[in-house]
Amino acid sequence: MPAITILITAFDPFGGDEANISQQLLEALPEELDGAVLHKLLLPTVFGEAAERAIAEAERIHPEAIVCLGQAGGRTAITPERVGINCMDASLPDNAGRQPRDKAILPGGPAAYFATLPIRDMAEAIRAAGVPAQISNTAGTFVCNSLLYNLLHFTASAAPEVPCGFLHLPCPDAAPGLSREALLRGLIAALRVLIQ
Numbered sequence: 001m002p003a004i005t006i007l008i009t010a011f012d013p014f015g016g017d018e019a020n021i022s023q024q025l026l027e028a029l030p031e032e033l034d035g036a037v038l039h040k041l042l043l044p045t046v047f048g049e050a051a052e053r054a055i056a057e058a059e060r061i062h063p064e065a066i067v068c069l070g071q072a073g074g075r076t077a078i079t080p081e082r083v084g085i086n087c088m089d090a091s092l093p094d095n096a097g098r099q100p101r102d103k104a105i106l107p108g109g110p111a112a113y114f115a116t117l118p119i120r121d122m123a124e125a126i127r128a129a130g131v132p133a134q135i136s137n138t139a140g141t142f143v144c145n146s147l148l149y150n151l152l153h154f155t156a157s158a159a160p161e162v163p164c165g166f167l168h169l170p171c172p173d174a175a176p177g178l179s180r181e182a183l184l185r186g187l188i189a190a191l192r193v194l195i196q
Contacts, residue, residue, distance in 0.1 A: 003032075003035050003036055003037050004035075004036045004037070004063075004064040004065070004194075004195065005036070005037040005039050005061060005062075005063045005064055006036055006037070006038055006039065006063055006064065006065045006066070006067060006191065006194060006195075007039050007041060007054075007057060007058055007061065007063035007065070007066045007067070008026060008029065008038055008039065008040050008041070008067050008068075008069065008191075009026075009040075009041045009042070009043050009050075009054050009066075009067075009068045009069065009147070010022035010023045010025065010026035010040075010041075010042055010043065010068075010069040010070070011023060011042070011043055011044075011045045011050070011069075011070055011071065011143070011144070012042060012043070012044055012045055012095065013045075014045035014092075014094065014095050014143075015092050017071075020045075020071050021071050021169045021170070021171055021172065021180070021183065022069035022070050022071050022169055023042060024180060025069060025169065025180070025183060025184055025187055026040050026042060026069060027040075028180070028184050029184070029187070029188070033188065033191055033192070033195065034192060034195045035195070036191075036194075036195045038191070039057075039061055039063060041053070041054065041057050043147070044095055044096075045094050045095045045143050046094045046095050046096045046098070046143065047088060047090075047094050047096075047098050047100060047143055047146055048146075049096070050143055050146070050147045051146060051147050051150035051151065054066075054068070054147060054150075054151055055150065055151065055154050058151070058154070058155075058159070058162075059158075062159075063162065064162065064194075065117070065162060065163045065164070065194045066151060066155070066162060066163070066164040066165075067117065067164075067165065067166075067167065067190075067191065067194070068144070068147055068148060068151065068164075068165070068166040068167070069166075069167055069168075069169060069187075070139075070143075070144035070147075070166060070167075070168050070169065071168070071169055071171060072140075072144075072168035072169065072170060072171075073171055073174060074170075074174060075136075075168060075169075075170040075174075075175070076132060076170050076174070076175045076178070077131075077132035077133050077134050077170060077175075078123075078126050078131060078132065078133045078167055078168070078169055078170070078183065078186050078187065078190070079133070079134055079135065079136035079167065079168045080115070080117065080119035080122050080123055080133070080135055080136065080165060080166070080167050080190070081115055081119070081135075081136050081137075081138075081139040081148060081165060081166040081167070081168060082114060082115055082119060082135055082136065082137050083112050083113065083114050083115065083137060083138070083139070084112060084113050084115070084139055084145055084148035084149035084151075084152050084166070085111065085112045085138075085139075085141070085145060085149065086104050086105050086106055086109050086110060086111050086112060086149055087102070087103070087104065087105065087141050087145070088100040088101075088103045088104070088105055088141060088142075088145075088146055089101055089102055089103070089141035090141065090142055090143075091142070092142075094142075094143055105146050105149050105150060106149070106150075106153060109153060110153075112149075113148075113149060113152035113153060113156060114152075115148070115152065115164065115165030115166065116152070116155065116162075116163045116164050116165060117163045117164065117165030117194075118163065118193055118194075119135055119165060120135065121193045122167075122190040122193050123135055123190075125189040125190055125192065125193050126186040126187075126189050126190050128189065129185050129186050129188075129189035130182070130185070130186075131178070131182050131183065131185060131186030131189070132175075132178070133186065133190075136168060139166055139168070144166060144168065147166070148165070148166040151164050152164055152165075163194065167187070167190065169183055169187075170183070
């Protein structure tokens with residue numbers, strides 16, 4: 001039986017930060033996990049461009065699952081996202097200086113898409129690994145949400161059998177007791193749900 005491939009994306013630093021925990025964990029992930037290939041892709045924190053690159057890579061490698069990672073300041077748990085909404089409303093500019101306000105990601109598109117990852121099972125696996133996790137019902141309205149919505153729109157028509165979704169990660173500095181090592185352990189536990 002051929003190995004499955006999971007496309008995993010993360011973002012570069014934004015908003016004046018020197019680091020992004022999603023990039024750090026992406027780099028720390030192994031190339032293979034329990035026989036599955038983890039295909040890593042670092043994306044720019046830029047509206048439109050991030051989704052274009054991720055979709056192009058998905059079309060190129062035909063993964064069996066797509067897991068996006070992003071940084072969420074203020075959160076104290078790994079949070080699988082339930083839904084991506086058709087809205088861009090940036091409180092700060094992206095890394096290209098764009099700051100859309102009250103704009104649709106896809107004019108005329110559905111108001112929202114539900115993530116197709118097994119988010120409940122992933123949250124339970126993260127907690128079983130000793131790391132806080134909870135399902136989130138909002139991915140915000142910045143580039144993370146834009147990427148999630150665009151990928152779910154893409155998979156809904158081009159690859160409905162491919163589970164796709166987004167995990168927001170807390171910043172270790174803002175989450176006492178949550179080291180990068182602990183977050184990596186939780187992330188790996190979540191990925192193993194897709195490999196079983």
